[in-house]
Amino acid sequence: MLRARELVYDYPGGRRALAGVELSLAPGELVCVLGPNGSGKSTLLRLCAGLLAPAAGTVELAGRALAPLSARERARELAFVPQSLRALPACRVHDFVLGGRYARFPRLAGLFARAGAGDHAAVGAALAEADAAELGARALDQLSSGQFQRVLVARALAQEARLLLCDEPTAALDPEHQVRVLLLLERLAAAGRAVLVATHELNLASRFAQRIVLLCEGRVVASGPPEEVLRPEVLTPVFGQHLHFARSTGAPARPLVVPWPASDGAGNAGGQ
C-alpha cells in the first residue's frame, strides 16, 4: 500500500529532519510512529502525504510513485488528518466534511456544479462511521476537541482514500476520547484501510498498533510489534531515564510505559 524508501528531508534552515527512513504499510494495518519531540514524526507523515517533497528517496502508493501525482490524484489515494487547523472555517460540520469530497468533484466545480446526492451520502456515511452522525448540523466552532477530532477523521473518510495518515490525533484529548479515537482508527484498519498514526502516546500505541516505528533524530531506531519496541533497552536511549515499565492486565497483556522520575528507582526492570 505505502512504501517509503531512503527518505531524506532537510528543514528550510538546513538541519536534517530525516536521514534515510524506510517505512511500509499494508492494507488492514495500523502502524504507530513514535519518537521524542523533533524526531521527525510529523515530517515523515507529511512526506508520505506528498505535502512535502523529500530531498532524496521515494514514496510509493500501491506501486506507483507519489511525486508525479497531482494534488487531486493524491487526495483520492490518501487522506491526511491534521492535528488541528490554522483557522476554523465558519461553516457547519456537514459542509466541512463535504470538503473531503473536493478531489472527487468535477473540475471547475466552484460555481456551477453542486455537490451531488452521492457526495452528500458519502458525507453522511463518513460521519456515521466516525461516530459523528449527530454532529452534522452543528457549527464547526461549537465542537469539543474530541468531537472535532472525529469530524476531521470523518472528512478523511469522505475522501474514500485507502490510506489514512493521522498526525497526533489524540493530542489535546482526555483519556476517554483518546481511546475512542484509537478504537475508531482500529475499526477503520480492520475494514481494510491502511492507517499510519504519529503519536506521543506510548501506551495507546502498545494497545492498538500492529507495528511501531520508533524514530530518533531522523532515523528509524526500532521497528516491529509493540512487544519488541516498547522495552527498556530500546526506549531508554531514545526517551531517557524517566520511564517506568509495566504490563497491562487482561488479554491481550501489553507493555505499559509511564513517564516516571528515575530517581524513584527500581521501576525499569518491572514487567519485563
Add this chain to the structure above:
Amino acid sequence: MGTSELTPPRRAAGPWLLGAALALVWLADFAWALRLGPTRPFSLDEAWRALVGGAPLDATDAIIVRLRALRALTALSVGGALALSGAYLQGLFRNALASPGVLGVTSGASLGAALAIAGLGGFGPGALVESSGRLGPLFVTAFALVGALAVLVPLVFVAGGGGRISVPALLLAGMAVNALCSGLLAAVQSLTLGNFEVARALFAWGFGTLEDRAGWQVALSWGALALGALSIPFVALELDLLAGGDEDAAALGVSVPRVRALVLFVSALLAASAVSVAGQIVFVGLLAPHFVRLVIGSAHRALLPLSILAGGALLLTADCLQRAWLPGANLAPGVVLSLIGAPFFLFLLASQRRELSSW
C-alpha cells in the same frame, strides 16, 4: 441518529435575495444618476437612445446623457472590480484586513499614474483631452497598469513560484511597498508643486475621479471586471478550502500555488484597471466584501459574485448621494466613501466582533 447527514443541506435563499436586491440598487442608481446634474434629468429611454441607438436626441442632450451614463457605468465597474479584488485577497490571505490597498497594488498604480500625469504636465478635465487628444489619458492608464504590475509581478513570483512565503510576510511586504510608493508619490507631488495643473491633477487623482470618463475607459474597466468574473469558477471552492490553511487545502487536493497565483494576478489586474480609470478610491475593496459576508456568510461561490454587485452599488450610490446633496461641490467619490464608509466600518467592527473574530 439525526437525519441531517443523509439529506442535502437546505439551500439558503439569502444569496439570491441579496443578489436581486443589489441588482435593483444598480438599476435604481443608474436611473438616478441620469437625473443628477446641472441641466435637466433624463430617462432610461433617453439614455438608451443616446448610447445605443433609436430616435436621436438633441445633440447637446445626447452628450450630457452620454457623460452621465458613462460616469455611472464607470462607478459600477470600478466599484465591482475593487470589491472583487478585495474579496479575493481577503479569502486568499484568510485576513479580514486584506485589500488591494494593503498589498500595495493601488499605490503602485497610483505612482505610475502620477508619474504619467507629471510627465504630461497636467490631467485637468479638458486640458488633457484637448491638448493631446486621447493619447494623454491612455498614457496615464498604461502607466497605472505598469505601476500595479511592477508591484504584483514580484509578489506572484514569490508567492506562486513554489515559495512558502508566510501571509504576515506578504502583508508586511505590502506595507513596505505602500510606504515606498507613498514616499515616491509625495516626492513627485513636491517636485511639481510649482505647476498648478499638475498639482491639481495629482490632488484629484488622490481621491479618485469619475468626471469625464471616456468610452474606452469604461470599456477597459468593464473588460477587466469581466475577466475577473470569469476567474471565479476556477477558485471559489478552492478559496473555501483554504480557510483551514494552505497545507490542509493541499491535503484535500487543492493545487495551492496555482490558486494563489491566479487569485493574486486577477485581483491585481482588477485593482490596476480600477485605479487607472478612476484614481484611488478607498474603502470599496474592504467594505463591500465584508458587507456581503455579514449577510450571507463566507462561501466564496456566493461571496465573490455578490461582492461585485455590492461594490458597484456602493460606489455609484456614494457618487449619486454626493451629487444630490452637494450639487456644486463636485466632491470626489473617495471623499464620500471615506465619510460614510469609515464610521460604517467601525460600526460593523463593534457590532459584529464575534463573526469577524471567528472568521
